[in-house]
Amino acid sequence: MNIIVPIKQVPDLVEELEINSAGTDLDREWLKMKLSEFDDHALEEALLMKDDGGANVTAIALASDDIDKALFAAAAKGADRLVKVNGVSGSSTHEAAKAMANAIQGMDYDMVMTGVQAVDDRDGQLAVLLAHYLNIPHVSVVTGVTVAGDNVTVLKEYGGGMVAEFEASTPVVLGIQAARETPRYVPVAKVRRASKDATIEEVDAGDLGVDAGSTVSKMYKPDTGGGAEMLEGSAEDQASKIMELLTQKGIK
Amino acid sequence: MSNQILVVVEHLKGKIEDITFEMLGKGKEVADSTGGELVALLLGSGVEGMASQLGAASKVIYVDDANLAEYNPQAYCKAVGSVVADTQPKMLLVGNTSMGMDIAGGVSVDQNMPFIAYASGISADGGTVTSSLYGGKMNIDSSPSGEGCIVSVISGSFPADAGRVDGSPAIELASADLSGLTVQFKRLIEPEGGDLDITQQAILISVGRGIQSDENLPMAEELAAKLGGAISCSRPIVDSKWLAKTRQVGKSGLKVKPKLYLALGISGAPEHIEGMKDADLIIAVNTDPKAPIFDYAHYGVVQDLFDFIPALSGKL
Numbered sequence: 101m102n103i104i105v106p107i108k109q110v111p112d113l114v115e116e117l118e119i120n121s122a123g124t125d126l127d128r129e130w131l132k133m134k135l136s137e138f139d140d141h142a143l144e145e146a147l148l149m150k151d152d153g154g155a156n157v158t159a160i161a162l163a164s165d166d167i168d169k170a171l172f173a174a175a176a177k178g179a180d181r182l183v184k185v186n187g188v189s190g191s192s193t194h195e196a197a198k199a200m201a202n203a204i205q206g207m208d209y210d211m212v213m214t215g216v217q218a219v220d221d222r223d224g225q226l227a228v229l230l231a232h233y234l235n236i237p238h239v240s241v242v243t244g245v246t247v248a249g250d251n252v253t254v255l256k257e258y259g260g261g262m263v264a265e266f267e268a269s270t271p272v273v274l275g276i277q278a279a280r281e282t283p284r285y286v287p288v289a290k291v292r293r294a295s296k297d298a299t300i301e302e303v304d305a306g307d308l309g310v311d312a313g314s315t316v317s318k319m320y321k322p323d324t325g326g327g328a329e330m331l332e333g334s335a336e337d338q339a340s341k342i343m344e345l346l347t348q349k350g351i352k
Numbered sequence: 353m354s355n356q357i358l359v360v361v362e363h364l365k366g367k368i369e370d371i372t373f374e375m376l377g378k379g380k381e382v383a384d385s386t387g388g389e390l391v392a393l394l395l396g397s398g399v400e401g402m403a404s405q406l407g408a409a410s411k412v413i414y415v416d417d418a419n420l421a422e423y424n425p426q427a428y429c430k431a432v433g434s435v436v437a438d439t440q441p442k443m444l445l446v447g448n449t450s451m452g453m454d455i456a457g458g459v460s461v462d463q464n465m466p467f468i469a470y471a472s473g474i475s476a477d478g479g480t481v482t483s484s485l486y487g488g489k490m491n492i493d494s495s496p497s498g499e500g501c502i503v504s505v506i507s508g509s510f511p512a513d514a515g516r517v518d519g520s521p522a523i524e525l526a527s528a529d530l531s532g533l534t535v536q537f538k539r540l541i542e543p544e545g546g547d548l549d550i551t552q553q554a555i556l557i558s559v560g561r562g563i564q565s566d567e568n569l570p571m572a573e574e575l576a577a578k579l580g581g582a583i584s585c586s587r588p589i590v591d592s593k594w595l596a597k598t599r600q601v602g603k604s605g606l607k608v609k610p611k612l613y614l615a616l617g618i619s620g621a622p623e624h625i626e627g628m629k630d631a632d633l634i635i636a637v638n639t640d641p642k643a644p645i646f647d648y649a650h651y652g653v654v655q656d657l658f659d660f661i662p663a664l665s666g667k668l
Contacts, residue, residue, distance in 0.1 A: 113487045113619070116642065126490070141591075194460070194467075216453070219486045222494065224467045224504075228457030237426045237535045238458065241450040241604070253538070256425075257604050258364065258450045261543030261597055264423065268535045275453070277604070278591045314466045314481075314501070318493040322484065322644070328636060328652030338653045339663035342635060345651065349633055351555065351612050352579065352668070 101155040101247060103146040104207065105179070106200050106214040106226060108161055109133040109170055113219060124316045125191070135170050137283075138215025144279035145245060146213050147178045156180050160203060162188045162196055168300060169291065175298040176290040182298055187305035193221045194310045197229035202306035204234065209271060211252065216240050216275035223314060227275030237268055240275030353499040355388035357478070358413075358441035360432060361406065362451055363396065364423070365540070368405055370512045371447035375505055376408040377514025379445055382478040388442060392521070395431050397421035400523060407519020413439070414523050419530040423451055426535040429458035434528035436463050440500060443478055448504040450604070456504040466496040470622070472509045487621040488644035507603065508626045546598025548582055554611045555581025558601055558628070559589060562617015562638060562657050566594040571661050572616060578668035584608065586624045602627035617657050620645025 111117060111126060112134045118127040149155045158181040159174035161167045171182040188199045204212065212234075217225045231238030243263070244255030252272055256264045331341045346352035357379040362369040376392065383390040392409035394402060397420055403412045413435055419427045432455050436444060444459065446452040448470055460467035472491070473482035481503050483492045550556060557576040563569065569583070576583050583599060590600045601608050603623040613631035618624060620636070620643055628634065629648050636649035637660050646652040653660060 111486065113489060114640075117486060117489055119490075126486075197461075222469060222483050222485055222492055224457040224460055224469050225453055228454055229461055232429075232458050232461035238454065239425050239535065240453045255541070256450060259369075259604060260606055261600070261604075262364070263541040263543075265538040265541060266424070266535055267538055272535075278587075282592050314468050314494045314496045316492055316494045317480070320491050320493075321642075322488065322491045322647060328634075328646045328649040330641075330646070330652045330654065335655050335659035335663040338655055338660065339667055342651070342653070342664060343667050345633075345635075346579075346612070349611075351633070 101149065101211070102158070102207075102209045103149065103155050104158045104160055104204055104209045104212045105139070105143050105146050105174070106160050106212065106230070107139040107143060107170060107174060108136050108218065109164060109166055110136045110219050119319050124319055126319070133166055135173070136215050136218045138217055138276060140283040141279040142213040142215050142276035143174055143177065143179070144281060144283040145276055147284070148280055149245070149247065150178060158183060158207070160185065160200065162199060162305075168295070171300055172295040172298060173286055173291045176286045176294040177284055182300045184300050184302050185305050186302055188308070191220065191222070192310065192313060193223050193226055194229055194313065195308045197226050198233050198308045198310050199305035200226070200230050201233035203303050211270060212273040213245070213276050216242070216277045225275060227273050231273035234273065236271050236273060238273040238275070239266055239268065241277045242274045243278050244280070245274060353440045353442055355386065356391050356439055356441040357383045357388055357443045357445065358391050358393050358436070358439060359409065359445045360447070360452070360455060361392050361394045361402070362447050362449060363399065363402065368402060369447070369449070371449055371505065371507045373512040373515035374507070374510040375445040375447065375515065376406065377512065378474055378505070378510040379443075380408050380515065381476055382443065382474060385476045386442075386478055391439070391441070393432065393435055395420045395428060403521055403523050404518060405516070406521055407517035408515045409521050411522045411524055413526050415526050415528055417528065417530055419533060422537040424533065424535055424537050425454035426533050427530050428455050429462070430530055431528040433459045433462045435526050436465070438526065442500055444502045446502060446504045448506045452504050456502050460502050466498060466501040467504070468494055468496065468501060469504045471503045471505045472622070474503060484622050487619060488625065489642070506622055506626065508629060543598065546596055548598070550582060550584045550599060550601065551606050551608050553582045553608070555579050556584045556601070556608060556610045556612070557581050557614045557616065558584040558586065558618060559616050560586040560618030561588045563589070566592070568658070569594060571658075575661055575665045575668075578665055579612075581612065586618045615645055615649065616661065618645055619643045620648060
């Protein structure tokens with residue numbers, strides 16, 4: 101079983117996000133990036149399948165700042181092969197998916213598992229776009245994967261805790277919502293060692309030829325109009341104010 | 353390209369989901385202001401009766417096929433793609449839901465149509481779409497280049513009542529080639545009954561990532577007990593297995609409407625907001641004064657949870 105896991109870095113939302121001077125994108129100069137949490141789940145699920153009964157796991161990413169570190173971290177966690185795709189700039193997920201499809205097409209694979217979404221995929225989720233560029237089936241919002249021969253049983257989550265079970269034949273692309281286990285942690289020392297031991301293969305993005313797109317006119321912080329009345333003071337003061345509120349509203 | 357606004361009807365177990373009515377309401381507005389036609393796209397098997405609930409649309413295109421009896425990502429992508437190829441809509445509206453996330457992207461690639469995801473707003477002329485990104489921390493306005501585009505809409509963005517119109521729109525039958533499917537639906541798995549139904553609770557103390565560790569849960573549980581409420585949570589807490597799935601509020605969890613929703617350390621990603629924004633009283637506690645949850649809360653507290661929780665518990 102060969103599993104390919106496309107991963108990417110996204111802005112760490114714990115940090116303050118600033119908008120660039122054109123007002124159309126984030127100011128990326130000081131942006132702190134981290135592995136997209138859904139990709140982390142996809143990688144974890146692939147590595148668990150490797151742990152369970154053997155799978156060969158390839159982590160693949162588009163070239164960007166710090167991406168080598170993310171790939172080496174994947175190797176430190178257990179990925180067998182690292183691939184970097186050069187030649188894509190900009191934030192179009194369609195272009196990213198096309199570049200990934202070009203790179204993956206020639207590889208030997210049974211499954212592609214990647215995050216169900218990312219915090220910045222404005223023009224759609226990579227998993228489904230990639231599947232359609234590869235012309236193979238796809239299921240997204242996946243929370244369970246079981247393999248039996250050439251068949252994969254997947255659990256797809258709906259709203260309200262309802263889950264649907266599907267059976268697909270390989271090759272298939274899965275958009276992973278959550279792995280069975282919390283994604284594993286890897287110490288920095290191990291990543292450093294991987295950066296010495298592991299190698300990153302580099303491939304070219306090839307023909308992107310994606311013409312259907314959209315143009316951003318404005319990025320701004322949402323103002324929902326309402327907004328909370330902020331209760332100031334120490335924790336004690338704030339707790340007292342909340343007690344007053346709860347009494348007022350007849351809750352306590 | 354036609355002047356049609358095409359809305360993909362989402363239904364499960366015989367019930368049309370609210371997101372459909374939200375999109376029909378919004379789609380009607382866009383159709384009216386652009387001289388266009390609102391069309392509902394219904395896929396299924398033996399479900400033509402649902403058309404009577406789709407009166408907001410002037411017509412219903414219905415693909416009746418045994419392969420569509422249950423939702424199937426591959427079959428639905430093919431069927432929607434086939435209708436889109438025939439009708440060339442000006443805009444295709446799809447829910448940013450578990451089903452819609454399969455359909456929108458697939459049709460975008462297959463039909464070479466621009467796709468704008470995570471829509472929380474659409475201008476009356478349909479030309480500008482507002483997407484909610486970066487965990488709800490940023491809005492982006494964009495416009496499709498070229499004609500015809502796909503927009504996926506976040507649940508709860510538009511009033512459902514505006515599109516909930518009974519009627520008898522004309523039904524136009526369409527067919528699609530659904531041979532050679534390699535994905536098969538097997539079964540629906542109902543949620544396991546939990547120890548407690550959070551949708552029935554008047555008071556919810558909801559914990560998010562800010563709680564940091566399951567060792568800190570008892571502190572929140574004590575507060576819940578003193579307030580006479582129950583514990584609920586956001587997605588990361590369930591993924592970490594600190595609380596059961598039945599306690600999860602949000603898009604893939606449950607929608608709740610308690611008298612009091614006290615959000616502790618929940619930043620307020622759109623997926624969470626979907627599940628709790630209609631609560632009567634929302635109080636949010638977070639260390640980040642810019643957390644999106646404060647846009648939806650009635651009262652906000654910027655404070656360290658581990659100072660705040662004992663302080664409030666101490667007063668009860």
